[in-house]
Amino acid sequence: MNKWYALYNNILHLHLSEGFYSLPESAKNAVSPTQPLKRFLKVVGYSLVRLIGNLFKQVEQPEKLHGKVWLYVVSQNNYDSLKFIESGLPDAIFVAGQSKNIGKYNAVVNRLSLRKKVLYYYKFLPLYFEFLKHKKERTLRFYDVLFDAVGFYEVYIQKLREFKPAAIVFANDHNPDARAMLLAAKAAGIKTAYIQHASISPLFPPLQFDLNLLEGRDALDKYRLCGPIDGKVELIGMPKADAYVPFRNTSKQVRTIGIGCNLMDVLSEIEKLLRRLTTDFPTINFILRPHPRDKRNYTVLSTISPNISFSDGRTEPTFDYLRRIDVQISGNSGIHLEAVLLNVWSIFYNLNPQENLHDYYGFITQGLVDACADYEGLRVFLQEHLQLKPDVYQRAKYYNATVGTEYDGRSGELALRYLKEFIS
Template sequence: MKKWYTLYNNILHLHFSEGFYSLPESARNAVSPAQPPKRFLKVAGYSLIRLIGNMFKQVKQPEKLQGKVWLYVVSQNNYDSLKFIEAGLSDAVFVAGQSKDIGKYNAIVNRLSLRRKVVYYYKFLPLYLEFLKHKKESTLRFYDVLFDAVGFYEVYLQKLRKYKPATIVFANDHNPDARAMLLAAKAAGIKTAYIQHASISPIFPPLQFDLNLLEGQDALDKYKLCGPVEGKVELIGMPKADAYVNYRNHKRKIKTIGIGCNLMDDISEVEKLLCQLTLDFPTINFILRPHPRDTRSYSAITAISSNISISDGRTEPTFDYLRRIDVQLSGNSGIHLEAVLLNVWSIFYNMNTKENLHDYYGFIAQGLVDACTDYEGLRALLQEHLQNKPDVYQRAAYYNATVGTEYDGRSGELALLHIKSILK
């Protein structure tokens, strides 16, 4: 049992950490429903639809998996972050768990059968009781996350021993299924590489990959706070931004403002903000961009003014959205960094007054963004710069190692060089 607990404690490092448990409920709710009945229904639904459903689906395509470089993804954003590797390596293939939602790429990702996952659910109750001994509060709150995680490692280890991939490249280091694949790869003696796809938090798991390709010094500094760093580290910038470097916004006049919101933001606060902005800046166009996982209705907000439109994060890539705006307003969101990389002036504005998650990523402290604590301050700041939007992309140098260098816009080249080095 001790061995089981050690393994699954690693797999569930983020979600069963004290840091994650102390986050506001809106952040925790994005992973596990706050209401106990909904958590139970989530487990029941997972059991019936995914565990049992997987048993009746044939998804394997062995000829596409054997000996290849696997690009393991758990989301649409992961796919976007790694697709440059598929273009640069002839034997690279995208791989995901059988029922994992990869957004618009669902139909083209190779799937690993999880039929046998149900076989390992005899471990759930002993693991649940063991976790209760060590992490009672997290276990009671996130037992559905534990339930979901059981069996990934065991099934993935079997798949790796069967298909023997040349290496596995990850864009996620903290989701339970991704960590299960990482630990299975280590057990099977398969090399692993990690490409950072989003901003880092100090509550993430320590790096355990053979090759760690980070965007910049900020990520490395934060990972050092997470624990000992295993493997080789290279700072290579942000490959998914390469194609957009030539589209940096050098306009001086502000014509379009984007509001990027996520599940931690309060819809009523978003509505209040846009009501005020459309009144005070009637000639400005506003684009509201909810997070791709945010399924709440924003129709009442878009009805406020004809100057408000929606960017659908499930179909429009982040950088395509950013190309359409001059200013980006968000609370705690990694989109601030992506905006600044495109020279879009990004301003931190809290849209959740009920919970305190101030400067979660450290963007304010490091000077990446400007910040306004109230609407009056925001209005004054925008008024001051309506005709002279500041250039800001150099602010991202601490976060993106290639900004202002000869490799600005060539991060993918650096990443491929390092990945090829571990394939030799």
């Protein structure tokens, strides 16, 4: 049992940590429903639709999986972050778990069968009671996450021994299925590499990959807080931003303001902000961009003003949205960094005053963004800069190692060079 607990404690490092448990419910709800009944129904639904459903689906194509470099993804954003590798490494293929939602890329990702995962659910109750001994409150709150995680490691280590990939490249280091694949790869003696795909939190697990390709000093400093770093580290910037560097915003005038929101933001606060902004700035266009996982009904907000339009995060890439705006307003969101990289002036404005997750990513502390404590401050700030929008992309140097260097816009070249040396 101690061996099982140690393994799953590593797999669930983030979600059963004290730091994650201390986050506002709006943040935790994105992983595990706040309401106990919904949490229970999630487990029931997972059991019926995915565990049982997987038994009757043939999804693997062994001839495509054997001996290749696997680009293991758990989301659409992961796929976008690793897409540049596919053309640079001829033997690279995208791989995901059987029923994992990869958004618009669902049909083009190679799948690993998880039908045998159900065979390992005899471990759930012993693990559940063991976790209760060590982390009672967190286990009671996130038992559904534990339930979901059971069996990934056991199935993945079988798959790795069967298909023997040359290496596995990850864009996620903290989701349970990704961590299960990482630990299975280490046990099977398969090389692992990690390419950072989003902003880092000190709550993340320590880096355990053989090669770690990070965007900049910020990520490295935060990972050092997480614990000892295994493997080699290189700072390579953000490959997925390369194609957009030529399109950095050069306008000094503010014509369009974007508001990026996510599940941590309160819908009524978003509505209040839009009503105030459209009243005070009637000639400005506004684009509202909910996070791709945010399924709340935003339709009513479109009736506030004809100057409001929407960006669908499920179909429009983040950087395409950012190309259309001059100013980006968000609360705690990694989109601030992507905005600044395109020289879009980004402003921190809290859209969840009930659960103030102040400066979660450290963007204010490090001077990446400007911050406004209230709407009056935001209104004055915008009025002062409507005809003189600041240039901001150099602020991203701490976060992106290639900004202002000869490799600005060529991060993918650096990453491929390191990966080829690593795999050969």
